[in-house]
Amino acid sequence: MNTKIVHLYPQFLLFVLIFLVPFPCFCLQTDTLTSNITFRDSDTIISGRHVFKLGFFSPENTTNRYLGVFYNVSEETVVWIANRARPLNDSSGTITFSRNGNLVLTNGRNETLWSTNVTDTSPRNTSAQIQDNGNLVLHDTSMGSIIWESFAYPSDVFLPTMRVTDNIYTGHKVGHSAWTNRSDPKPGSFTSALVALNIPQIFIFNNGRPHWRSGPWNGMILTGVPDMYSPYLALYSLWNDSEGTFYFTPHEGTFLTKLTLNSTGNLVQTINECDIYGTCGPFGSCNVRDSPICSCIRGFEPVNKEEWESGNWTSGCARRRQLQCSISNNTSGNRDGFLRLPFTKVPDFAEQFQSRQPDVCRTRCLSNCSCIAYAHDSGIGCMSWSEPLVDFQRFDGVGIDIFIRLESTELYNHSDRLLAIIIPVVLGFAAISIVIFIAWCWNKRKGKRFGDIKVFEVEHVISSDSSAIVLNDETEKVKVKELPLFSFKTLSNATDKFHEKNLLGRAKGKVIAVKRLSAASGQGNEEFMNEVVVISKLQHRNLVRLIGxxxxxxxxxxxxxxxxxxxxxxxxxxxxxxxxxILDWKKRFNIIEGVGIGLLYLHKDSRLKIIHRDLKPSNVLLDEDWNPKISDFGMARIFGGNEDFGNTSRVVGTYGYMAPEYSMEGRFSEKSDVYSFGVLMLEIISGKKNMHYYNHELSLSLLGWAWKLWNEENGLDFVDQTIESSIFQGEIVRCIHIALLCIQEFSKDRPTVQTVLSMLSREIIDLPRPEQPIFAEKWNRSHVGIGTTQRSSQTENPYSNDLTITVLDGR
Structure with a gap:
């Protein structure tokens, strides 16, 4: 079955870029309705920057009239409707204000078809305003507060700053509902909602039954939406308040994001059947690249083979062999194991418990006979399943690794089982040979402990576009000058087959660390050889040394x-x-300074000019004296000649540490490393990660929280509580100031690393005042209202006229 289906939420990727030229219309010269304005069918009001307008419209193939909000450039692109279920059958509609301040829509017979329905019955003066984000708000003019907003009653469109909510105590949700059909905006069968109980997910429901789900939220992305793994698209946030309400919202930015749930439960991008909830039934695995798309997980077989072969997979799969744990009812001698399945959208009904260590997840699941699978995500912790695995999907190169519990014999294929029978028979006859072989290996290890050290070469090209390494023949053994090549067997033996707790060994009396790149790392031959060549040519006390x-x-x-x-x-x-x-302020300052010195060497002092492109805490290693060493040069770029910057269509790195010009435009330079260094400084000072909220009321990132406290001359409240800051308060606040200079929006406003080091050492005493960081706030900058520095008009207007118009999906 190759049926193509279209979904709104499943991709979260429809970006509508709008060229904001005022659309010619007959409109009231205001964005606000007051009690002294009569608003009729032919009237419209337009938001301050001419983005949205409020007025009456008719859908296609009907003369019914509705009050709605739509884009100023396209009245066909409706984002909110007031009277969805009660249309006007003529043009007699009028908007007025009631005695208690409600906005009321009436027809020619003075019948109320819709109202804001604020329940306070006391007289009140109000006004209604259409905002540049598409929100229609009702103001209490005497109190200056918002008493009603259309974003709390959405139709079928998800806009920036709009919140999808779920209160886990009361069950109250704010979600979206599709039109009945293209001519009737009445709420139809399909609804979308946030389900926040346990691990938050987004669902689309068909008459209350799950139709699609996003996969669990891990603090940065919805793990079941493959496109969200791109660093461009970590554009959403989820947080909760003290009263049990969870809020899911897109970050506000320079794009207008518009997501529409249509009348068939689908959106605007074509997807496959694997996105439909439970397509392959319990214990079935769905992969769009396979034919047929459904298969049973290893160790399982179809419940109904005839149905399965006919393409009806809903009955799912069942185990071939019962788990031993459930038979013996004890964990000490059970013969169960786990099958690792990488790159998945994990099944529904996960149970969560916090742990940073995947081994803890495994141990806990193995000791519980009802646990049939587990997974680990750094943002979620441990997930486990005790119910049949439903809505399980395989992705290509992204997703979470899941471990399925199987009876031990199911962990091996047929040839492995046959081998297990043959080996005991052969073993008796081969005993002498094995002893001789072991003795021979021992002598070989003794004579040449770490395998043959070979001389090898690599050809690299430093071109004008900063291309990385080009291999002569990737099918042959890679060779690099003067760098030892260890055999796989040697490293496997030294680390006990690459056990996670033993990725250490000894080389010529020195302890070594082994970095084995898995398929999940996404690092291919280009990145691997890039790291080998770059780091083999660098020698500095603040850069990690490559041994082989x-x-x-x-x-x-x-x-x-x-x-x-x-x-x-x-x-x-x-x-x-x-x-x-142990990390007192002196050690932290030494780490900051050491990382800066290492960056200066990369940028200026080495014979190669190198941009790291992935500077973050996990890529800074600490030796026995707590001296920092920059590591992981897989994403680094070598500059040739007098190059100062580069461009790339392949943005790599970690979201949250990438400079704005790099993450949005693919443009990188020394100043993009300086931005990452500034974020790193703030994390070292605060002891907190960047990609978290640090003030839920104002929705501030770590950068915004640092700016707010520093701008209010309260920088010491930003400092890690484990630090004794009173003695070094002047130096600490100065470091916050320097970090804020490093994370300026425009690269020209950031200092070079050399200047930063001069600031840290007080060779430069007077520091310029930084501007508010671009990623300081998670949404509406005017709502947050912090800082006094004015930005340029281009930055201040998120709906710039420089954008290119694209086709708007009209009804």
Missing amino acids: CCVEGEEKILVYEYMPNKSLDVCLFDPDHPSQM
């Missing part, structure tokens, strides 16, 4: 010098790590 590498078959492994104090993110953000109490 291994390239065999699909394996790509790097061997580094060992850093006993691990990475900076572990020391800063892991509450159970003892280093949190």
